[in-house]
Amino acid sequence: MDVGVWPAASGLREVPLFDGLDPRTRARLEAISETVAVSPRTELFRQGETPTALHFLLQGQAILSGTAPDGSQAVIEVLTPGAAFVVASVLVDQAYLMSASTVTSARVLKLRAAPLRALIRTEPQIAFALMGMLARNYRSMTRQVRDLKLRTATQRLACYLISLVTDREAKSARLRLPFHKALLAGRLGCRQDSLSRAFAVLRDLGVETSGATIMVNDVPRLRAYAMPDELAEEAA
């Protein structure tokens, strides 16, 4: 999967999680890291495998997906730069519950798993940084479970669109979906035909789509329909 290797330091610098590390601790991480370039649609690891590295996405887009025993697949999470790939499995040294693959060309930082677990035991700064990321991952997964149990697919889509409106005072907004509709359907936990129906319902609320571009003509009305949680909007 690797089509090129950069000096490790270039990658570590791009992960905000490690911003606060002192130089000595950072050097220890650098010693167990490498930065690699990965082609589009390339598998980084597979559900059931034991982690050999903690991966961070530096550039590009990647997904975590689950596979049922009958082979059907679902997108669980779409990752954007700065995110780690399943810290939990690396920390407890147990099989991944999800597979990871790139969507686009990507750059990925890899920290070797066994020496990373050893470093956590001697470097509290690294332990705290990863613990914080793990806690945020847990909260993000909790929101998904809550939304899957409490909201319809159309409400989940409306909430998602509202989350893309950066100007909280906006009356209307022109959005660009950050990933294609098949990924969006997976992330929202519905089939693509349900996503199309959800977009059709939202058309009556002033949401127009044209490819990856979405025009929200009446943001307050969509927000009133979506009823996004205050909590979902906190910095995650």
Next chain:
Amino acid sequence: MDVGVWPAASGLREVPLFDGLDPRTRARLEAISETVAVSPRTELFRQGETPTALHFLLQGQAILSGTAPDGSQAVIEVLTPGAAFVVASVLVDQAYLMSASTVTSARVLKLRAAPLRALIRTEPQIAFALMGMLARNYRSMTRQVRDLKLRTATQRLACYLISLVTDREAKSARLRLPFHKALLAGRLGCRQDSLSRAFAVLRDLGVETSGATIMVNDVPRLRAYAMPDELAEEAA
């Protein structure tokens, strides 16, 4: 909510997570803990509140639930003794994303949140114990997301029943549901009428119900239908 207070040491001893602590570290935890008795159907904390303590369930049954802005509620997790209530929110000192309440009479260990976060910074043993629990919580939530996206309600029920069969060689099994059917429906992410329909479908596969007692007449057949993940059966 508290109807009695025991000496703290009695509670700490009952949490397997803390089994390996040395006496000095354990004493530090004891100094910030108390054990309380809680009545049935009593709220321990509410979604949106900032954590004041990390709670562990020692005896009884409790649930974590989410509330939508329209007031509808869903059970996210059913807790059994030994489990902590949402370690993540306590560690990052952010508002709970779920509410917690008892189902039955319960005994609960409370570790005060602020001094616990301080202890984590000076006592690596405590940090590692909580990090491990947080990672297991994350994996459990991941399984829920995966099952909600990949399995029907009937398949989720079948997987759940198979998980209650302790003898892996059993041809048939008599099970007792550990909690009532309204909680089970919430945990499986379906309405109670969907749960009833799911039980009706499983009747054709030899699953008979009588109140909280379930007779599985053909375990291999139910397992073949449920296709439980190997992964879901690992010690979580």
